[in-house]
Amino acid sequence: MLKGHQSWVFRSKPVIVSSATVVGPFEGRGPLANDYDIVHDDSFVGQDSWEKAEKTYLEEAAAIAIERSRLTKEQVHFYVGGDLLNQITSTSYAARTLTIPYLGVFGACSTSMESLSLAAYLVNSGGAKHVLAATCSHNSSAEKQFRYPTEYGSQKPPYAQYTVTGAGAALVSEQGTGPVVTSATIGRVVDMGIKDPFNMGAAMAPAAVDTITAHFRDLNVGPDHYDMIVTGDLARVGHEIATDLFEKHNIPIHKTRFRDCGMMIYDYETQMVEAGGSGCACSAVVTYGHLMKKLRGGELRRILVVATGALMSPISLQQGESIPGIAHAVAIEAPDAVGTKE
Amino acid sequence: MANQKKKKLTPTQQEYQELALRRQPARPMAMNCLRAYVIGGLICVFGEVVQQAFVHWAGMTEKEAGSPTVALLILLSVFLTAIGVYDKLGQWAGAGSAVPVTGFANSMASAAIEHRSEGLVLGSGTNMFKLAGSVIVFGTVAAFLISLIHLIFEYGG
Numbered sequence: 223m224l225k226g227h228q229s230w231v232f233r234s235k236p237v238i239v240s241s242a243t244v245v246g247p248f249e250g251r252g253p254l255a256n257d258y259d260i261v262h263d264d265s266f267v268g269q270d271s272w273e274k275a276e277k278t279y280l281e282e283a284a285a286i287a288i289e290r291s292r293l294t295k296e297q298v299h300f301y302v303g304g305d306l307l308n309q310i311t312s313t314s315y316a317a318r319t320l321t322i323p324y325l326g327v328f329g330a331c332s333t334s335m336e337s338l339s340l341a342a343y344l345v346n347s348g349g350a351k352h353v354l355a356a357t358c359s360h361n362s363s364a365e366k367q368f369r370y371p372t373e374y375g376s377q378k379p380p381y382a383q384y385t386v387t388g389a390g391a392a393l394v395s396e397q398g399t400g401p402v403v404t405s406a407t408i409g410r411v412v413d414m415g416i417k418d419p420f421n422m423g424a425a426m427a428p429a430a431v432d433t434i435t436a437h438f439r440d441l442n443v444g445p446d447h448y449d450m451i452v453t454g455d456l457a458r459v460g461h462e463i464a465t466d467l468f469e470k471h472n473i474p475i476h477k478t479r480f481r482d483c484g485m486m487i488y489d490y491e492t493q494m495v496e497a498g499g500s501g502c503a504c505s506a507v508v509t510y511g512h513l514m515k516k517l518r519g520g521e522l523r524r525i526l527v528v529a530t531g532a533l534m535s536p537i538s539l540q541q542g543e544s545i546p547g548i549a550h551a552v553a554i555e556a557p558d559a560v561g562t563k564e
Numbered sequence: 565m566a567n568q569k570k571k572k573l574t575p576t577q578q579e580y581q582e583l584a585l586r587r588q589p590a591r592p593m594a595m596n597c598l599r600a601y602v603i604g605g606l607i608c609v610f611g612e613v614v615q616q617a618f619v620h621w622a623g624m625t626e627k628e629a630g631s632p633t634v635a636l637l638i639l640l641s642v643f644l645t646a647i648g649v650y651d652k653l654g655q656w657a658g659a660g661s662a663v664p665v666t667g668f669a670n671s672m673a674s675a676a677i678e679h680r681s682e683g684l685v686l687g688s689g690t691n692m693f694k695l696a697g698s699v700i701v702f703g704t705v706a707a708f709l710i711s712l713i714h715l716i717f718e719y720g721g
Contacts, residue, residue, distance in 0.1 A: 271681035371678035373645045374695065375654020375661050375670050377596070380589040415577040416584065424584040462587040470583075494655070497589075 223347075226440025229407040236345040238554070239352075239398035242286035243511035244279050245503070246387030248361070252488045257511040258388070259286050265362065265387055272372075273307060276360035276389075279503075280305070280316040283389035284356050291352070291393045298322050298393070299350035302340045304333040305502050306359050306385075307367060313357070322354060331426075331455050332409070332531030333357045334390060334506040335550040339406035341394040342552070351396045358389035359501030368419065368536055381459045382420040383500035386487060390506025392514075401517040405441060405553045409433035411533065413546040419539055423460020423484075423497055426530040429547035430456060431467040434528055437551045438473070446477040448553070449522050452513065454505030454529035455484035457498030483508035505529040513554075523556045596658045603653070603660030611637055611664075634665055641666035645673040671695040 225231045243258045250261030260282060269275040280303075288295050301322040305312040310326050317324035329336035334357045341353035362372045364385040370376050394403065412432050416425040430453045438444060445451060456464055461482045468475040483505045484498035509527050516522040528551040534543065573581065614636055618629035644650040650670045653661050661667055672692050679691035693700070 273681070366678055370695065371674035373648060373651050373670070373674035373677055375645075375650045375652075375657075375667065375674075377655055377658035377662075379591050413577075414580040414584070415573045416581070421584075421588065424588060427584070428580060459587055459589065463584050466583060466587065 225405070226436075226442075228410070228436055229405055229440035230339070230343055230346075231405045231441070232342050232346040232403055234346045234396065235402040235404060236342040236394045236396065237398045237402050237557075238392050238400045238514065239395045240287050240290035240400070241390070241392040241510035241514045242283045242290060243390045243507040244283045244286070244388055245507055246279075246361070248493070249386060249388055249487060249507065251493065254487060254508065254512045257515055258507060259283075259511070265360070272360050272363035272366060273311065276305065276307070276312040276358055276363050276387075277315045279360065279387070279389040280312055280356060280358035280391075281319050283358070283391040284316060284320055284354060287354065287356070287391035287393045291395065291398075293352055293393070293395075295320055295322055298352045298354050300325060300341075300344060301354045301356065302327060302337040302344075303354075303356045304328045304337065305357055306330060306364055312360075312363075316356075316358075320354075329529075329548060329550065330531030330533050331359070331500060331502050331504060332529040332548050332550050333502045334454065334509065335406070335527055335529035335552045336408075336531075338392060338394070338403065338552050339408065339550055341392070342403040342406060345394050345396055353394045354391060355394060356389065356391035357502040357506045359385055359387070359503040361385040361387045361501070364501060378496055379420050380496055381423065382496040383422055383455065383457045383484060383498055384488065384493075384495035385501035386455075386499045386504040386507065387501075388503040388507045390503060390510035392510050399557060401514060401554050401556055403552060404555050405437075407433055407437040407440060407551040409436070409549040409551070411546045411548050413544055415544045417539065417542075417544050419534070419536075419545065421459070422455070422500060422532050422545070423457045424463055425532050425545035426547040426549065427456055427460040427463040427467065430454075430460075430528050430530045430549040431464050431471070433549040433551050434468075434526070435471065435473060437526065437553075444477065445473065445475050445480075448478050448524050448526045450479040450481060450513075451475070451526045451528065452481045452483060452486075452505075452508070453549070454482075454527075454531070455498070455500040456482045456530055457484040457496075457500065459497045460530075461485060486512065509554075517554060517556045520556060520558075523558075524553070525555075526551055526553050599656060600658045600660035600663075603657035604663055605660075607637070607661070607664045607666055637664070637666050638669040641669035642673040645670045646677065650674075668696060668699065671699075
């Protein structure tokens with residue numbers, strides 16, 4: 223259980239028995255299009271508002287994940303999730319539909335791994351047999367809440383990021399077949415005084431480095447313990463900064479494949495996304511879609527997913543506050559990899 | 565100003581911000597200026613053409629043609645906002661499409677569309693001036709101050 227200062231080691235090896243991803247049309251034009259379960263060609267998905275659309279994405283992802291696990295929603299003990307909107311309404315309204323006992327969490331874009339680590343904790347501690355972890359974001363609802371109206375003609379700087387439209391869900395069970403969650407590190411809030419809301423990568427990179435460093439320290443492992451360490455949505459700018467920081471602190475991050483979901487999800491050549499993707503769904507759909515496939519297929523055996531979040535609100539920024547960053551790390555292993563690479 | 569801001573930061577934060585700044589791609593200032601000049605200019609040229617058309621074919625004076633010209637530009641801007649083109653133009657043209665009257669119309673139309681889902685009155689009605697409101701407030705304040713200056717100098721001189 224508790225290992226070191228801020229990490230959990232899951233001895234019972236909770237299993238991700240199923241996962242599901244649903245994305246919007248823009249994500250469907252990205253390089254990972256084949257890894258998603260549903261690619262919608264309408265970002266409204268037949269709803270009359272962005273917020274309702276976001277909720278619908280989440281409901282669909284949750285439904286597919288449950289169906290795929292061959293469980294009924296009555297058998298799922300808890301649902302842990304959150305999103306970016308005020309009062310995490312997308313998640314709460316989806317929980318209304320699901321009628322599964324619900325724990326709403328907020329970690330901005332780190333919610334994907336925050337909810338997965340809590341789900342694994344619940345299962346590992348015997349608090350539940352089956353727990354659903356799911357999160358979502360929508361480009362237009364995020365723009366509306368955090369920036370300007372979607373149709374407003376403002377110019378974004380080259381380090382801005384594009385919020386992913388979609389939802390990802392994972393069902394964590396006591397037993398079953400699939401990748402297992404072996405450990406998690408809960409991050410602390412790190413604020414380096416960045417105030418530019420377009421510069422999220424720079425605001426979150428120190429938190430990612432802090433959590434990854436804490437994970438190595440707590441578990442007494444190095445970067446080479448993992449085939450891949452993937453951050454949530456640092457995008458190009460944040461990723462470069464994080465690499466610099468690792469170098470500065472003499473952590474040999476080059477010994478593993480250090481990647482970022484925000485850089486994997488879109489095609490920089492053909493899609494106007496500036497620095498890359500962001501949003502709760504960014505790490506969720508890349509992890510639960512693309513990376514799960516690779517773990518199940520044996521291409522990846524042991525990964526550390528570090529979802530990063532920026533915990534500000536438009537009001538806090540207007541009042542002159544800086545952007546606090548956070549990151550939560552979850553180690554996921556292919557079923558046969560457990561205990562082989564000690 | 566920048567130094568004063570930095571003083572509040574801890575040494576670690578300052579060091580980090582210097583490191584982060586090196587990785588932050590600069591806004592392409594020269595290119596943005598050029599694009600703003602071209603698009604802003606083109607919008608104004610278009611406005612001029614419309615105005616001259618009103619003068620030549622509708623028998624208006626230059627002054628009379630002003631209002632219908634602005635109205636037409638606003639209508640066009642609202643149309644382009646509604647079909648989802650103006651925001652893409654804005655990303656490319658920057659200030660070029662934001663500064664002319666079309667930009668003002670875009671800020672109102674986009675807010676009205678965005679908040680339509682919360683109702684016609686409390687949604688669109690309330691939020692329509694979300695972005696444009698400050699322009700009107702400070703425009704009015706500036707006009708008041710200028711008229712005050714004008715008044716003083718008129719009586720003084």
